[in-house]
Amino acid sequence: MxxxxxxxxxxxxxxxxxxxxxxxxxxxxxxxxxxxxxxxxxxxxxxxxxxxxxxxxxxxxxxxxxxxxxxxxxxxxxxxxxxxxxxxGFLPKQLSREDVIAVVQDVISRTGATSVKDMGKVMGAANKELSGKADGKTISEVVKELLS
The missing domain is CATH 1.10.1510.10 (Uncharacterised protein YqeY/AIM41, N-terminal domain)
Incomplete structure (x- = not known):
């Protein structure tokens, strides 16, 4: 604890x-x-x-x-x-941007997202998967990049 x-x-x-x-x-x-x-x-x-x-x-x-x-x-x-x-020092090791991109790409393929309109769906799944491993700002930037 x-x-x-x-x-x-x-x-x-x-x-x-x-x-x-x-x-x-x-x-x-x-x-x-x-x-x-x-x-x-x-x-x-x-x-x-x-x-x-x-x-x-x-x-x-x-x-x-x-x-x-x-x-x-x-x-x-x-x-x-x-x-x-x-x-x-007490936080879990943060993932690199490349690792975040890989996870987000996986989420995009699973959700079938094709455009920025699907960003909410992708963000929800990505935030759950990357909780504690990456900050929300990085996740959001990567999702926007990949869906644009």
Whole structure:
């Protein structure tokens, strides 16, 4: 279970006085606790739900880092980049663009999609198959490319 793993990692980071890692781990723990207490939440999260929480955190950090970079706020950019690195350490390995293309091509052939009009059908199946393995933006770009 992710939360138990995070708790152990927090203790290790505290003992090592690794403040950078500790900050990232605490962000993950807070997000997990928040997800558990949201409406309709239960005491335990499924592995898929945990991955979605981590993906949301990673996406937030990437977007913030980009904003800070464009505003020449290197200090804030560095914090976001460090936290992103810690969060990505708990995410499953992301597929390369070539692997995503291969999976999407398979989905297109199975669904019989022929044009951009079928994008919704392909996106639904591709998102299910690639859940946690690729981000939605990449999947969407590949689907558009292949259906155009």
């Amino acid at each position: 992710l939360q138990e793993n995070i708790d152990k990692e927090i203790k290790t980071a505290m003992l090592a006085k690794d403040n950078v890692r500790l900050r990232g781990l605490r962000a993950i723990k807070a997000a997990i606790l928040l997800a558990k207490t949201e409406k309709g939440g239960s005491d335990t999260l499924t592995e898929d739900a945990e991955i979605k929480v981590l993906q949301r955190l990673a996406k937030q950090r990437k977007e913030s880092a980009e904003i800070y970079k464009t505003q020449n706020r290197e200090d804030l950019y560095q914090i976001e980049a460090e936290e992103l690195e810690v969060i990505e």
